Structures are given as C-alpha cells and as structure tokens.
Amino acid sequence: MIKVMFFWSCSTGARIIMACRDLEKAERAHKEIMVDSGNQKIVIKKLNLSDTKSIREFAEVISNEERALHILINNAGIMMCPYSKTADGFEMQFGVNHLGHFLLTFLLIDLLKRSAPSRIINLSSMAHRWGTITLDDINSERNYHSRRAYGQSKLANILFTHSLAKKLKDTGVTAYAVHPGIVRTELKRHMNIGLLIMWKVVRPFTKxxxxxxxxxxxxxxxxxxxxxxxxxxxxxxxSRCTRAARDDEMAEKLWELSCKMLGILWDGAQ
Ligand SMILES: NC(=O)c1ccc[n+]([C@@H]2O[C@H](COP(=O)([O-])OP(=O)(O)OC[C@H]3O[C@@H](n4cnc5c(N)ncnc54)[C@H](OP(=O)(O)O)[C@@H]3O)[C@@H](O)[C@H]2O)c1
Known part of the structure; x- marks a missing residue:
C-alpha cells in the first residue's frame, strides 16, 4: 500500500522521503517509482520503528536536512505476530504500531508546525474493535493474545489522533485516523491457518x-x-469508530503512559 502512496505523491511532484527498515526492498521500490513517475525527488532513509534509537536517528536527519514537512503518514504496521518485544522492551505490536509512531511524531512536530498547514495521518483499522487499552498490562506480559494486542495498538492509533487534534488546535497541524479497508498486502504474514482460510473466502471482496x-x-x-x-x-x-475510540479520558491516560514509557515530556503546547 505504501508504494502506491509514494507513487501518488511522486506524481504530484512532491519531494518524498521513504522511511524504511529494509533498505534493499526500499531500493527496489524506489527504482520502480522513479521510473514510473519520472519524479527524481525521492529519497530513502533508514527507519526501524521497533527501536527508539533508530527513530531518534531518523528524526534528527530529517530535522537537519529538510526545510519543510507537510504530510507525515504513519503507515507502518505489523499484525498478530507471535509474542516478542522491541529493542526497548515494549510488546511488538503496541511498540511499533503505536509507540514508534508516537515518538516519531513527537520528534518531528516542530518541523510540522513550522511547515503548517501540515497533516498527520495515522493508519488505524476497523480492528480497533478487537482490543481495549489495558493500562496495567500494556505490554501484555500477563496475558498475550495476538489478535487483541493488534486491536489494542489500532485503538491506540485512533486515541492518539484524537489527542493530537486537541493538543495541536490552532497550530495549523491537523490529524486523521484511517481504516484503509481489507487490503491484499503482506500484513497477513503472521495469520494462523484458520484465518488464512477465512482470508481466501473473503479475498474477492477485498481491496x-x-x-x-x-x-x-x-x-x-x-x-x-x-x-x-x-x-x-x-x-x-x-466514519464511525467505537465508543472506546472516542473516550477522552482514556486518550489522555494513553498519552501520559506513552510519554512515560518513551521518557519524553510532551504536553502538546511545545
Ligand atoms: N492490509 C489491510 O487489510 C489493513 C487493514 C486495516 C489496517 N491496515 C493498516 O495499514 C497499514 C499498512 O499495512 P499494509 O496492509 O500495507 O501491510 P504490509 O504490506 O505488511 O506493510 C506494512 C509496512 O510496515 C513496515 N514495517 C513493519 N514493521 C516495521 C518497523 N519495525 N519499522 C519500519 N517499518 C516497519 C513493513 O516493512 P517491511 O516491508 O520491511 O516488512 C511494511 O512496509 C498498517 O498500519 C496496518 O495496520 C491494513
């Protein structure tokens, strides 16, 4: 999906930064997009969202090299993987899908504000219905269920978007959460056999x-x-999301917990 977004951005003549963890894969997509779009203003930068060191390095490069950033698309995601942790000890789905993007956005927020009007797009999912935010076991250490952990991370994407809108009011930076539909991508790589069979059945109706x-x-x-x-x-x-995804109080608690886990101070006003 992200290749299509890069391709579309290129066709508008915009300067594009492809933030990718696998540079060989990125290089192949880069060539394809440059040839098809004719846009040469496209660069690849290394970003691994499962490691806050990599996120900080990426953000520093972007802040030093780019004069403006008008659109930040927080697209990367993993779904229903076996239990594992990020380099910083966060449960992988919450760590990559929510905390990784939370930290990245925090580190780029000054550039986004200076570039206003600018937009932040957070890829969520209708799967936000599958989870709840378990504040006292956010890393699912007591109880891990891969589907519920994915749901928790996607619910967090919507609550984060909700908080961003409040905290960035009158800055010219706006935020949106997206459910892209059920799309034929590599996201299903960790699905079990039962879900893969179900996927085959619904495939004709997917995007x-x-x-x-x-x-x-x-x-x-x-x-x-x-x-x-x-x-x-x-x-x-x-579109309509669940009541849990519109919970102001939980959005604020999640914001505070995310800051604490990442060791950052972000009240939104800075
Ligand atoms: N496909 C669907 O039906 C669907 C439905 C609802 C929501 N979504 C959401 O849409 C977004 C895009 O998913 P997709 O369907 O395009 O899946 P995808 O084909 O698996 O793409 C996910 C992308 O995220 C990247 N990624 C994963 N972990 C990363 C990390 N630690 N650091 C940096 N990049 C990382 C992957 O990199 P590699 O290429 O290196 O693996 C890949 O490019 C996700 O947020 C997903 O939750 C998808």
Whole structure:
C-alpha cells in the first residue's frame, strides 16, 4: 500500500522521503517509482520503528536536512505476530504500531508546525474493535493474545489522533485516523491457518493496494479536511469508530503512559 502512496505523491511532484527498515526492498521500490513517475525527488532513509534509537536517528536527519514537512503518514504496521518485544522492551505490536509512531511524531512536530498547514495521518483499522487499552498490562506480559494486542495498538492509533487534534488546535497541524479497508498486502504474514482460510473466502471482496491507499491519500490532500481534525475515515469519508475510540479520558491516560514509557515530556503546547 505504501508504494502506491509514494507513487501518488511522486506524481504530484512532491519531494518524498521513504522511511524504511529494509533498505534493499526500499531500493527496489524506489527504482520502480522513479521510473514510473519520472519524479527524481525521492529519497530513502533508514527507519526501524521497533527501536527508539533508530527513530531518534531518523528524526534528527530529517530535522537537519529538510526545510519543510507537510504530510507525515504513519503507515507502518505489523499484525498478530507471535509474542516478542522491541529493542526497548515494549510488546511488538503496541511498540511499533503505536509507540514508534508516537515518538516519531513527537520528534518531528516542530518541523510540522513550522511547515503548517501540515497533516498527520495515522493508519488505524476497523480492528480497533478487537482490543481495549489495558493500562496495567500494556505490554501484555500477563496475558498475550495476538489478535487483541493488534486491536489494542489500532485503538491506540485512533486515541492518539484524537489527542493530537486537541493538543495541536490552532497550530495549523491537523490529524486523521484511517481504516484503509481489507487490503491484499503482506500484513497477513503472521495469520494462523484458520484465518488464512477465512482470508481466501473473503479475498474477492477485498481491496487492491491501489484501492486501499485511497483513504490515506484523501486525508493527505482533500482541501475540505483543512478545517477537520481528529476524525476517523474509511472509504474516503468520515466514519464511525467505537465508543472506546472516542473516550477522552482514556486518550489522555494513553498519552501520559506513552510519554512515560518513551521518557519524553510532551504536553502538546511545545
Ligand atoms: N492490509 C489491510 O487489510 C489493513 C487493514 C486495516 C489496517 N491496515 C493498516 O495499514 C497499514 C499498512 O499495512 P499494509 O496492509 O500495507 O501491510 P504490509 O504490506 O505488511 O506493510 C506494512 C509496512 O510496515 C513496515 N514495517 C513493519 N514493521 C516495521 C518497523 N519495525 N519499522 C519500519 N517499518 C516497519 C513493513 O516493512 P517491511 O516491508 O520491511 O516488512 C511494511 O512496509 C498498517 O498500519 C496496518 O495496520 C491494513
């Protein structure tokens, strides 16, 4: 899906930064996108969201080298992997899908503010319904269920978007959470056999990567969204998320916990 987004951005003549953990894979996609789009303003930078050291290094390079950042797409994600931890000891799905993007956004927020109007797009999922935020066992150390942990991380993406909108009010930086649809990508790599069989059944009703990228692109550029922030979008329109995803109090608790886990101070006003 991300390749489609890069390709689309190139066709607009924008300067694109591909933030990737696998540089060989990135190089292949880079060549393809440059040839197809004719845009030469596309660069690859190393970013591993499962390691805060890598996130800090990436953000430092971007802050030093780029004069402006208008669109940040927090797209990377992993789903239903066996229990494992990030380099900093966070449960992998929560660590990559939520904390990694939380830290990255924090480190780039000054650049985004200086570049305003600018937008932050957080890839969430309808799977936010599968989980709850377990504040007293956020790393699922007592009890790990891969599907619920994915749901927790995707719920966190919506609550984060909600908090960003509140804290960034009047800064010219807006935030959007996206459910791209059920898309034919590599996300299902950790699915068990039962789910893979179910996937085969629903496959004819799923989206291609081009179709799956449309809501993200919509949130990145649609002029009507200039005055909206904090919402959840699907099929290129505002959509309804669960009550848990609209819980102000939980959004604030999650924000505080995320800051504490990452050892940062971010009240939103800075
Ligand atoms: N596909 C769906 O049906 C669906 C539905 C709802 C929501 N989503 C969301 O959409 C987003 C994109 O997923 P996708 O479907 O395009 O899946 P995908 O094909 O598996 O792509 C996920 C991307 O995330 C990258 N990534 C994973 N861990 C990373 C890390 N530690 N550091 C840096 N990059 C990392 C992967 O890098 P590598 O290429 O190196 O593996 C890959 O490029 C995810 O946030 C997902 O939760 C997808």
């Amino acid at each position: 291609t990567p081009v179709q799956g990228a449309q809501t993200t692109i919509y949130c990145a550029v649609q002029p009507e969204l200039d005055t909206e922030s904090g919402g959840y979008y699907s099929n290129c329109r505002a």
